[in-house]
Amino acid sequence: MSADLNxxxxxxKAxxxxxTPDYVEVQVLARVNKLIEGAVEDALRAYILADKF
Known part of the structure; x- marks a missing residue:
């Protein structure tokens, strides 16, 4: 059991x-950008499908 704990x-620890704060910031920004891009693509697709373009 102690081997598992170690x-x-x-x-x-690894x-x-x-x-690190820098690593976390980069990862969060990358995910936020991906979410924004997806939302914009979805909005444009819905706009085009609604025959408004």
Whole structure:
């Protein structure tokens, strides 16, 4: 059981070390941009399908 705990602790420390504020900011911005692009594409598609273009 202690081997599992040590492995879990090691994994947790490795993940925490990679989650720097800069990394998190880049990932959040990338996901936000992707959501915005998707929303704009959906809106344009709906506009075109509504025969308004």
């Amino acid at each position: 492995l879990g602790e090691t994994i947790s 993940v925490a070390a990679s989650l």
